[in-house]
Amino acid sequence: MLSFVTEIFVNYPWLIVLVKVLGVFAVIMPMVAYSVMAERRISALIQDRIGPNRVGIPFTKVKILGLGQPLADGLKSFLKEDFTPAYVKRIFFWMAPAVSMIPSFVVFAVIPFGSFMGAQKMVIADLNVGILFTFGIVSLGVYGIVLAGYASNSKYPFLGGIRSSAQMISYEIAMGMAVVPVFMLAADSAWQSNLTGTWKDYLDGVGLLNLSSVVAYQSDSLFSWMVFKQPIAFCIFLIAIFAETNRLPFDMPESETELVAGYNTEYSSMRFALFFMGEYAAMIAGSALMVVLFCGGWTLPLGVTLDPNGYFSTPASSVIQGVLHMLVFIAKIAVFLVLMIWVRWMLPRFRYDQLMNIGWKRFLPVSLANIILTAVVLWIIA
Amino acid sequence: MKVERAKLTWLERLYIPSILNGFKVTLRHFFSWKRSEVYAEKQSGYAAKLTMQYPEEKWPVPNGYRGAPYLVKDEDKNTKCVSCQLCEFVCPPKAIRITPPGQSGEVDREGAEKMPKEFDINMLRCIYCGFCQEVCPEEAIYLLKDYAITGEKREDLIYNKEKLLSLGGKDKRAYDHHSQDGVTEGIKKWEKKTKEAKAQPEFH
Numbered sequence: 001m002l003s004f005v006t007e008i009f010v011n012y013p014w015l016i017v018l019v020k021v022l023g024v025f026a027v028i029m030p031m032v033a034y035s036v037m038a039e040r041r042i043s044a045l046i047q048d049r050i051g052p053n054r055v056g057i058p059f060t061k062v063k064i065l066g067l068g069q070p071l072a073d074g075l076k077s078f079l080k081e082d083f084t085p086a087y088v089k090r091i092f093f094w095m096a097p098a099v100s101m102i103p104s105f106v107v108f109a110v111i112p113f114g115s116f117m118g119a120q121k122m123v124i125a126d127l128n129v130g131i132l133f134t135f136g137i138v139s140l141g142v143y144g145i146v147l148a149g150y151a152s153n154s155k156y157p158f159l160g161g162i163r164s165s166a167q168m169i170s171y172e173i174a175m176g177m178a179v180v181p182v183f184m185l186a187a188d189s190a191w192q193s194n195l196t197g198t199w200k201d202y203l204d205g206v207g208l209l210n211l212s213s214v215v216a217y218q219s220d221s222l223f224s225w226m227v228f229k230q231p232i233a234f235c236i237f238l239i240a241i242f243a244e245t246n247r248l249p250f251d252m253p254e255s256e257t258e259l260v261a262g263y264n265t266e267y268s269s270m271r272f273a274l275f276f277m278g279e280y281a282a283m284i285a286g287s288a289l290m291v292v293l294f295c296g297g298w299t300l301p302l303g304v305t306l307d308p309n310g311y312f313s314t315p316a317s318s319v320i321q322g323v324l325h326m327l328v329f330i331a332k333i334a335v336f337l338v339l340m341i342w343v344r345w346m347l348p349r350f351r352y353d354q355l356m357n358i359g360w361k362r363f364l365p366v367s368l369a370n371i372i373l374t375a376v377v378l379w380i381i382a
Numbered sequence: 383m384k385v386e387r388a389k390l391t392w393l394e395r396l397y398i399p400s401i402l403n404g405f406k407v408t409l410r411h412f413f414s415w416k417r418s419e420v421y422a423e424k425q426s427g428y429a430a431k432l433t434m435q436y437p438e439e440k441w442p443v444p445n446g447y448r449g450a451p452y453l454v455k456d457e458d459k460n461t462k463c464v465s466c467q468l469c470e471f472v473c474p475p476k477a478i479r480i481t482p483p484g485q486s487g488e489v490d491r492e493g494a495e496k497m498p499k500e501f502d503i504n505m506l507r508c509i510y511c512g513f514c515q516e517v518c519p520e521e522a523i524y525l526l527k528d529y530a531i532t533g534e535k536r537e538d539l540i541y542n543k544e545k546l547l548s549l550g551g552k553d554k555r556a557y558d559h560h561s562q563d564g565v566t567e568g569i570k571k572w573e574k575k576t577k578e579a580k581a582q583p584e585f586h
Contacts, residue, residue, distance in 0.1 A: 046408045050433040346404035 033070035092151030100144020101278030128207030160262030170359030175240035215297030452550030
């Protein structure tokens with residue numbers, strides 16, 4: 001029986017990719033649901049409220065801290081009337097939610113979310129241009145918002161769409177520039193040539209722009225994490241991710257206090273839910289990117305005393321180890337998600353000229369200076 | 383008018399102090415579990431946020447609140463209503479419907495004058511104006527403190543005589559609820575009217 005299964009997977013390698021895609025999707029969707037839940041609970045607690053704590057297991061009286069709420073929310077959005085206003089540009093109006101949701105999920109294709117499960121590397125598409133692919137796809141999410149704003153044929157969504165495009169041009173460049181020093185450090189072929197043990201298999205045939213090589217670079221100790229090696233790049237990237245995912249203080253496309261609900265004002269039912277899920281999936285994708293680029297990915301540097309065999313800092317040789325690595329990765333993502341939710345109730349919204357000001361006049365020069373600084377330091381060391 | 387903008391220092395323009403302050407304030411609120419003054423007396427003992435968790439916790443209903451109208455019994459657990467139909471007549475939304483006993487005049491006890499065969503209040507129509515309570519010569523109907531009237535069907539919300547009597551009860555609720563001087567005794571027939579009459583100079 002087992003040999004039959006392996007035979008199938010050997011004969012049809014794309015089946016493995018399919019299984020991975022479904023697996024990632026099956027993890028991301030509950031994470032999206034529960035990050036909405038976390039958002040509601042955390043924001044409530046910060047505002048001295050309690051938040052949703054009623055819904056438990058359906059048809060029973062068990063209330064487990066309201067953890068059944070996402071189920072109820074999802075069901076509700078399915079049962080709502082899907083209303084299309086007159087005078088919208090229908091094709092674009094129908095396209096927009098998908099266009100905004102799909103890119104956030106596609107980003108996960110190149111993210112190394114674990115080390116090994118058996119012989120399989122835990123990344124869907126082990127692209128050597130991983131980071132370029134990520135930036136290319138992440139930017140597409142904005143088109144969904146702009147399209148929604150345009151297609152709604154209504155003033156508030158339109159303003160939201162305009163703001164979104166203004167926002168995109170101001171943070172994307174700084175974001176791209178911020179990541180350059182990370183790869184200047186990680187894409188150093190010297191350390192890649194003297195790898196040992198499972199790392200050798202893990203980085204077999206991996207290019208220098210591959211995200212797994214960034215993870216490998218950060219696996220030594222806590223202080224080899226890019227947060228500590230590139231703090232300026234981390235700050236700029238973090239802020240750019242906030243702008244990217246339309247989170248406060250940069251939620252200009254939505255800004256519910258000014259623009260009703262911004263780009264999704266005219267949407268209802270499942271189409272609104274698609275925007276919503278896209279937003280939270282983008283948050284998770286952004287957090288995953290930050291974890292991979294700056295916080296050591298799936299590795300956990302416990303040090304030589306706690307973890308002498310490098311159980312958490314070298315690619316897995318057993319299935320349990322592989323699962324633990326993935327759990328570490330998810331836990332790190334959760335930390336960033338909580339940070340994003342927390343910041344939402346902390347800072348007031350920027351005006352969009354202020355965001356452009358920050359993006360162009362502050363972050364772009366600072367990130368360029370950071371590249372030069374890193375280059376100079378590397379040159380001196382070498 | 384020209385508004386002078388405050389000149390920010392270099393540190394302030396970095397936003398970092400304000401961000402740190404923001405973390406501080408939000409953390410303080412996140413971990414504050416003090417109860418507001420409103421519920422302090424009722425739920426002292428367990429910590430919570432400002433939210434009142436409704437079905438378990440309820441507002442203290444003030445005296446004189448006009449809730450749902452119920453029929454009350456006297457101190458001997460007898461029906462006080464004598465089916466005079468004044469409340470039915472005065473009810474603005476016509477929520478009350480009384481079926482009088484007719485010529486047979488069946489009563490449930492010796493010496494009783496008259497009592498309604500059926501007494502229905504449609505809680506969907508009731509506007510809680512309190513006219514029925516005011517007009518009742520027998521002090522048989524009172525607006526008590528119940529405010530959450532729920533049902534699954536429309537028929538559930540038409541309360542019949544038995545339901546109204548059991549909800550109104552014999553207890554001192556009605557009297558406490560409406561007493562002016564805080565004296566709590568059982569509901570006494572004609573007590574208020576007697577008091578009023580005694581207050582008049584030509585009463586003998």
